Amino acid sequence: MLDLNAKIPSGPLEQTWDQHRFSMKLVNPANKRRHNVIVVGAGLAGASAAATMAEMGYRVSCFVYHDTPRRAHSIAAQGGINAAKNYQNDGDSIRRLFYDTIKGGDFRAREANVYRLAQLSVNIIDQCVAQGVPFAREYGGLLANRSFGGAQVSRTFYARGQTGQQLLLGAYSALERQVALKGVQMHTFEEMLDVVVVDGYARGIVTRNLLTGKITSHAADAVVLATGGYSNVFYLSTNAMLSNTTATWRAYKKGAAFANPCYTQIHPTCIPVSGDHQSKLTLMSESLRNDGRVWVPIKRADNRAPSAIPESERDYFLERKYPSFGNLAPRDIASRAAKEACDDGRGVGPGGLGVYLDFADAINRLGKSTIAERYGNLFDMYQRITDENPYGQPMRIYPAVHYTMGGLWVDYNLMSTIPGLHVAGEANFSDHGANRLGASALMQGLADGYFVLPYTIGDYIAGTTLAKVDNTHAEFRAAEESVRTQTKRLLDIKGKRSVDSFHKELGKIIWEYCGMARTKEGLTEALKLIPALKEEFWSNLNVPGSGDTLNQALENAGRVADFIELGELMCRDALEREESCGGHFRVEYQDAGEAQRNDDDFAYVAAWEFAGEGKAPILNKEPLVYENVHLSTRSYK
Ligand SMILES: Cc1cc2nc3c(=O)[nH]c(=O)nc-3n(C[C@H](O)[C@H](O)[C@H](O)COP(=O)(O)OP(=O)(O)OC[C@H]3O[C@@H](n4cnc5c(N)ncnc54)[C@H](O)[C@@H]3O)c2cc1C
Helix, strand or coil, X not given: CCCCCCCCCCCCHHHHHHHHHHHCCCCCHHHHCCCEEEEECCXXXXXXXXXXXXXXXXXXXXXXXXXXXXXXHHHHCCCCEECCCCCCCCCCCHHHHHHHHHHHCCCCCCHHHHHHHHHHHHHHHHHHHHHCCCCCECCCCCECCECCCCCCCCCEXXXXXXXXXXXXXXXXXXXXXXXXXXXXXXXXXEEXXXXXXXXCEEEEEEEXXXXXXXXXXXXXXXXXXXXXCCHHHHCCCCCCCCCCXXXXXXXXXXXXXXXXXXXXXXEEEECCCCCCCCCCCCECCHHHHHCCEEEEECCCCCCCCHHHCCHHHEECHHHHHCCCCHHHCCHHHHXXXXXXXXXXXXXXXXXXXXXXXXXXXXXXXXXXHHHHHHHHHHHHHHHHHHCCCCCCCCEEEEEEEEEECCEECCCCCCECCCCCEEECHHHECCCCCCCCCCCCHHHHHHHHHHHHHHHHHHHHHHHCCCCCCCCCCHHHHHHHHHHHHHHHHHHHCCCCECHHHHHHHHHHHHHHHHCCCECHHHHHHHHHHHHHHHHHHHHXXXXXXXXXXXXXXXXXXXXXHHHHHHHHHHHHHHHHCXXXXXXXXXXXXXECCEECCCHHHHCEEEEEECCCCCCCCEEEEEECCCCCCCCCCCCCC
C-alpha cells in the first residue's frame, strides 16, 4: 500500500498556506542556479511554473510535443477565470469562493487545497493584469466580471470568449523572456514517454523527438508534469486533438498513484454530434448561460421551428427545476437535466439529441450589439460549424466530455507519490472533487504554476539530499531502452486496423458505460470489452511508416495504448464507487434524478496504485476530513 500523507499543515484554514510558506525551507538565491528542474508541458500550468521558477533562479528545461508552447490546449479556454476580488460588491469573499468550489465538487475535494486556491485567485488577476492580459473592463475602467455556474456572485474575469488565449499569451511572454535570458531551455516536438526514477526519486524523463524519432533522456533534481487532462479517452471531446494521458499514465506505471480516474466532466453546452465522421466536439462556453435561456418543447417529438413554439409550450427546465441558480446551475446538474429531457423524447434537432440555448430575450433587452460584444466570436464559431444564425434562432446544444477532475494524486505540495515528481494543472486531481465549476481550471493551473510549485519545489530541493545523477545512469539507459522496445513493438504488429479505429471503439465503450450515467451492469460489461479491445490492439494494429521520421500514426498508437489501459481503470474506479457524486452518476444511487452521495462509505479520494502488468491495481484511500464546511446534500434549488 502507498503512504498517502497529504501533508496538510495544521492550524486554522485561513492561515495554513501562510504558515506553510513560512515553515518551508528556502534555497538561497546563489544555490538556485545549481539546481535544474524539468517541466513537461507549457499550457497555463507548465508555462507559469517554468517561467516563475526560472525567474527565481532555477535552471529550467521545458518540454512540449507541440511546435511552440502557444499551441497548448489552454489556448482554447473561452469563458473566463474566477477570482474572489469582489469587484461587483455582491457579497463575494475568499470563503465564499472556497465554499462554492467545495460544494460544486460535491464534497469530494480537500478543504486545505481549495481554500488556498481561493486565496491565490486574487493574486492571479494582479499577476495577469501586470503582464498586460487584456481582461474586459467596465465603462469606468475597472475589470469586468460575469457569472458562471454554481455561483450566485459575479466573479469571473474574462477576455471576450478567448480568455485562455490571452492568459496563455501572458504566461508565454513570461516564458519567452526566460528563454531569451537562458533561464529556460525550451524543447519543442519532444514527447515525454517515461519518468526516470533513481533510488525512489524522480530524476528525469525520456523523450522521443517527433520529427526525427530520436529517443533521449534528461536528468534533473525535480520533475513537474503539467501535461493536461485525458478527456480524449472518450475519442470525442472538446479537448484539443492532441491532448492525451501518456505522460501521466507512464508516471502511474512508475509508481505515481492515479486519483479518482472516473471523475470526468460532461459540459452541458456543446454543439451536438452531427455524424459518425466527426473527430472533435466544440464547446459553446458556459458564459453563454449568463444571457442564454435553456429550453425544450413541452410536447414530445415536437418538430416545429423554435419560433413557432409559443412561450406557453416551452419548458425552461433549468429555471423550473433550479429556481435559485436557473440557467447557471453547475455543469453536472445542467448536463443531466438536458439528457433527461432528451431521454424523455423532448430533445430537438437531428436525432432529438439537443436542447435550445436561446438569446432572444437577451437580444430584445440588451440589443444585438451588446450580445455580439460579449460573445461575438462564439456566435461566429457556432454559425460556421452549424450554418445556423444564433442571433436569429436559438443555438442547439448537447452535453459533451470536456474536463477530467481525476489525475495523478498529489499532496498539499503538489508532489505525487514518487518523491520529486510534481504535478500541476489539469494533470493532477487536486482541487475540484467530483465536479469542477466553470472558470476554475484556469484559476487552478495558474495558482499551481505561479504561486504554489515555485515554493514547494524549493522546499523539496532544500530538504532532500539528492545524489549527483546524469543520464548515463543505468536507470536512464533502462528507461530509454524500454521506450525503444515499445516503439518497435507498435511498428512490428503490422495488423489490419488503424489506430483511429481502436480509439473510436474505445471512446464508444467509455461513453456508453462510463459516461453521463453509469450502472453496475454496464461497467462490468465495459471491463470485459476493454481487455478484449486491448488484446486486439496489440495483435491487429497497423502503424504504417517508420520510427525515425514524423509519424503521427505511431505517436497516436502509443497514446491510444495508454488510453485503453486508463479506460479500464476509469471503469474499475466507477464500479467501486457505489454512490453518485458530481459528474459520477451511478443510476442505482439517485433521488429522483439528483445524485445521492454516501458520505459514510465514500468520503475519500480513490488513489490507484499500479501493481504490475496483468495484475489488478491496488486501491488506496485518502479519507476526506471536513472541519470547516458542513457535509450537506448539494442543492441548487
Ligand atoms: C474548449 C474548452 C474551453 C475551456 N474554457 C475554460 C474556461 O473558460 N475557464 C476555465 O477555467 N477552464 C476552461 N477550460 C479548461 C482549461 O482550458 C484546461 O483545464 C486548462 O487549460 C489545462 O491547462 P494545463 O496547463 O493543465 O494543460 P494544457 O493546456 O492541456 O497543456 C498541456 C501541455 O503539456 C504538453 N504535453 C502533454 N503531454 C506531453 C508529453 N507526453 N510530452 C511532452 N509534452 C506534453 C503539451 O504540449 C502542452 O504544452 C476549457 C477547456 C476546453 C476544452
